[in-house]
Amino acid sequence: MTIDRVELFLCRLPLVYFFETSFGRSYDRTFVLIRVEGTVNGARHEGWGESVAEANPYYSSETTETVWHIIAGFIAPLIVGTSFAHPREVYPALRRIRGHNMAKAGVEMAIWDLFARGMNQPLSKVLGGTRDRIASGVSIGIQDSLDQLMSKIEKELAAGYQRIKIKIKPGWDLDAVERVRKTFGPIPLQVDANAAYTLEDAALLAKLDPYDLLLIEQPLDYDDVMDHAVLQERITTPVCLDESIHTVRIARDAIDAKACRIINIKPGRVGGHQASIELHDLCAANDIPVWHGGMLESGIGRAHNIHLASLPNFTLPGDIAASKRYYEPDLIDPPIDIAADGTIAVPQQPGIGVNIVRERVDKATLRHLSL
Numbered sequence: 001m002t003i004d005r006v007e008l009f010l011c012r013l014p015l016v017y018f019f020e021t022s023f024g025r026s027y028d029r030t031f032v033l034i035r036v037e038g039t040v041n042g043a044r045h046e047g048w049g050e051s052v053a054e055a056n057p058y059y060s061s062e063t064t065e066t067v068w069h070i071i072a073g074f075i076a077p078l079i080v081g082t083s084f085a086h087p088r089e090v091y092p093a094l095r096r097i098r099g100h101n102m103a104k105a106g107v108e109m110a111i112w113d114l115f116a117r118g119m120n121q122p123l124s125k126v127l128g129g130t131r132d133r134i135a136s137g138v139s140i141g142i143q144d145s146l147d148q149l150m151s152k153i154e155k156e157l158a159a160g161y162q163r164i165k166i167k168i169k170p171g172w173d174l175d176a177v178e179r180v181r182k183t184f185g186p187i188p189l190q191v192d193a194n195a196a197y198t199l200e201d202a203a204l205l206a207k208l209d210p211y212d213l214l215l216i217e218q219p220l221d222y223d224d225v226m227d228h229a230v231l232q233e234r235i236t237t238p239v240c241l242d243e244s245i246h247t248v249r250i251a252r253d254a255i256d257a258k259a260c261r262i263i264n265i266k267p268g269r270v271g272g273h274q275a276s277i278e279l280h281d282l283c284a285a286n287d288i289p290v291w292h293g294g295m296l297e298s299g300i301g302r303a304h305n306i307h308l309a310s311l312p313n314f315t316l317p318g319d320i321a322a323s324k325r326y327y328e329p330d331l332i333d334p335p336i337d338i339a340a341d342g343t344i345a346v347p348q349q350p351g352i353g354v355n356i357v358r359e360r361v362d363k364a365t366l367r368h369l370s371l
C-alpha cells in the first residue's frame with residue numbers, strides 16, 4: 001500500500017442537544033476530518049478518518065489547531081509517498097513525533113480504512129473483530145435540573161440503550177445518582193467525572209458505593225495513575241480510567257498499580273486502531289474488561305468506533321450511540337441507528353462501510369488543505 005495524498009477538513013457541526021461535562025458545555029463540535037488517497041494492490045482507493053481533538057484543550061491538551069499543525073507539518077511528510085505492508089506499521093513510523101495521539105490516530109485510522117477498502121473487507125474483519133453487532137450505551141451530560149436529567153434518561157431507556165452513563169462533578173453527583181436509582185431502579189448505570197475530583201474527595205466518592213454503579217470513570221486528574229490506586233482501595237465502585245490512559249505502557253503501569261479495574265478505549269486518545277488493539281489485548285490478558293468510549297464523533301469517527309468495538313474484550317456497552325443523538329443530518333447516509341435491543345450493526349461493506357455525503361462534508365468545512 002502506498003499513500004500519495006493526505007487531505008484535511010476543519011469542520012463544525014451543531015449538536016442536536018448541548019453536551020455538558022465537568023469542564024463545560026458545548027453546543028457544537030469542531031473537528032478535523034482526514035482523507036487519504038493511495039494504491040492498495042495496484043488499485044486506487046480513498047480512506048477517511050476523524051480526529052477527536054476539540055476546539056479547546058479541556059478534555060486533552062490537543063486541539064483542532066494542534067492537530068492541523070502536527071499533521072500538515074510533521075505527519076503528512078512522513079506518510080505521503082511512503083509504502084506500508086500493513087496499517088499496523090503506521091503508528092510505529094510516527095514514533096519520532098512525541099504525543100499528539102489524536103493527530104496520529106486521525107491519519108492512522110484513515111489508512112486502515114483505505115487498506116480495508118483495498119482488501120475489499122469490512123474494517124472489523126481486518127482489525128480482528130469477532131461480532132457483527134455491538135452493545136450500545138449513552139453518555140448523558142450535566143443538565144439544568146435533575147428533572148431534566150430524569151426525562152433524558154427515560155427517553156434513552158425507551159429507545160433501548162443498554163446502559164446509562166451520567167456525567168458528574170462536585171455538586172452534581174450523589175443527589176443525581178440517588179435520584180436516578182429512586183426513579184429507575186437497578187438499571188445498568190455508571191458515572192464519569194472527567195477528572196473533577198481529588199483524593200481529598202475519597203470519602204464523598206465512597207458514598208457512591210451503595211448505589212451499585214458499574215464503574216466510576218476518571219474521578220481524578222488526567223495525568224494521574226497513583227492517586228487512582230489509593231482511591232480504588234478506599235471505594236468499592238470499580239475505577240475505570242479514560243483520560244489517564246494515553247499509551248499502552250501507561251495502561252500496563254495502571255493495571256500493575258491496581259489503579260483501575262476497567263479501561264475505556266478511545267482510539268483517538270491512544271494513537272489509533274493499532275494502539276487500541278494492543279491496549280485491548282493487554283487488558284484481556286489481565287482480566288480487565290474494556291468498553292469503547294466516544295468523543296461526540298460524526299458518522300465517520302463513529303463508524304470507526306463500531307468496527308473497533310467488535311473485538312472480543314469489549315464486553316461492556318460502549319458510548320457509541322445513534323447518529324440522531326448528535327447530528328442531524330450526520331455526514332453519512334444512512335445514519336447509524338440502534339435496534340430495539342440496544343445494539344448497533346457493524347457495517348459489512350468494505351472499509352468503514354458507510355456512505356460519506358460529500359456535500360454535507362463540504363457544507364460543514366471551514367478550511368481545507370491537500371498535501
Ligand code: OSB
Nearest residue numbers: 059139194293294295296297319
Ligand atoms: O469523557 O467520555 C468522555 C465526550 C467528549 C469528551 C469526553 C467524553 C465524552 C463523552 C461522550 O462522554 C460520549 C459520546 O456520546 O460520544
Ligand code: MG
Nearest residue numbers: 192217218242
Ligand atoms: Mg470519559
